[in-house]
Amino acid sequence: MDESRPIFVQIAEQIENDIISGALAEESQVPSTNEFAAFYRINPATAGKGVNLLVDNGILYKKRGIGMFVTAGAQQRLRGERKDRFADEYLSPLIEEAAKLGITSDELIALIRKGDGK
């Protein structure tokens, strides 16, 4: 766990990652709050907060008395949301660090091509 952000947000992101990667398929059941709590060694109330965040966003839905399931279309939606944030979260720091080191845009693009090709 990363100290700088609330644990429940990190739990929600972890579940999102598993949906994006396909590890948690759409319409499949996700582990219970208590199972998440035991796995990540966190308070069940915190795990519940993370799961509820995804329920509120429509990524997961509840079936009464059965459990929690991944909503159809969740993978596509999460990918879109992550793409929207990609420039801010990944490109800006990259460009900033490159500027600090005096790496030009062309050099940066060359580096990306090189990294992509391996």
Added chain:
Amino acid sequence: MSAVIEVSNLTKRFGRFTAVDDATFTVAENSITGLLGRNGAGKTTLMQLITAQQFATSGTIDVFGSTPVENAQVLQNICFIRESQRYPDEFRPKHVFRSAPWFFPNWDADFAARLVDDFRLPLNRRIKKMSRGQVSAVGVIVGLASRAPLTFFDEPYLGLDAVARQIFYDRLLEDYAEHPRTIVLSTHLIDEVANLLEHVIVIDGGRIVVNSDAESLRGSAVTVSGPAAAVDAFAAGREALGTERIGGLATATLASASAKDRADAAASGLELGPVSLQQLIIRLTTSEGATS
């Protein structure tokens, strides 16, 4: 959520020494609360007061809605695992576990047996002859398997190794999830338990200095680091808990930072970093760090 423990204006003096000083707080039902603080801060006295092993000098304590003092109705729902529990000289762990159901109506003997295996506890060795960690394991097993509606663990794991502590945390979480109950955990190993806690109470010099849910406490504090002059300029006028310096660089710890504070820091070229619960509590309970 209803409160299992309600303490108001509680004070306990031993002669001229004030062990608990005007404490007011509540503990919610079915939560795990961390009672944290330095040695001699008043944690044990506070728990002894709530479990009616000490009498208050002034103030009130309600547990399950009534006073715990000489109140069997209340006390039979409480399990208090102390740091150094004494046992009769001839006692072996099997005697402890055999007598536990007399005191704890929810006692689960199967669960206790599983914990004995987990901790590799020798049932037939005299407790007098056991290692410090093994004696602690006896207490931990009683605390978990008693499933008392209100359980206090006062620094329960003196001498327990890292593996045994992890077993304790895992079993505590599992069993708490299946059988929700109210748990108050007092410990110095804050980093180890930080993620288990829902609520945090910090006592220092007998006074309650923090009474907050763990999640908001985690999110609030930040460190700000960069060139000393810039850090000092930023920290001036803000509530800094302490500043460390190395060469021309400094790191200040702030109890809380608003979105504007964060933006200001970034605009001044300062780096923001997280503060662990343990670091925050060290800051809050170190006297020289307390000057703001």
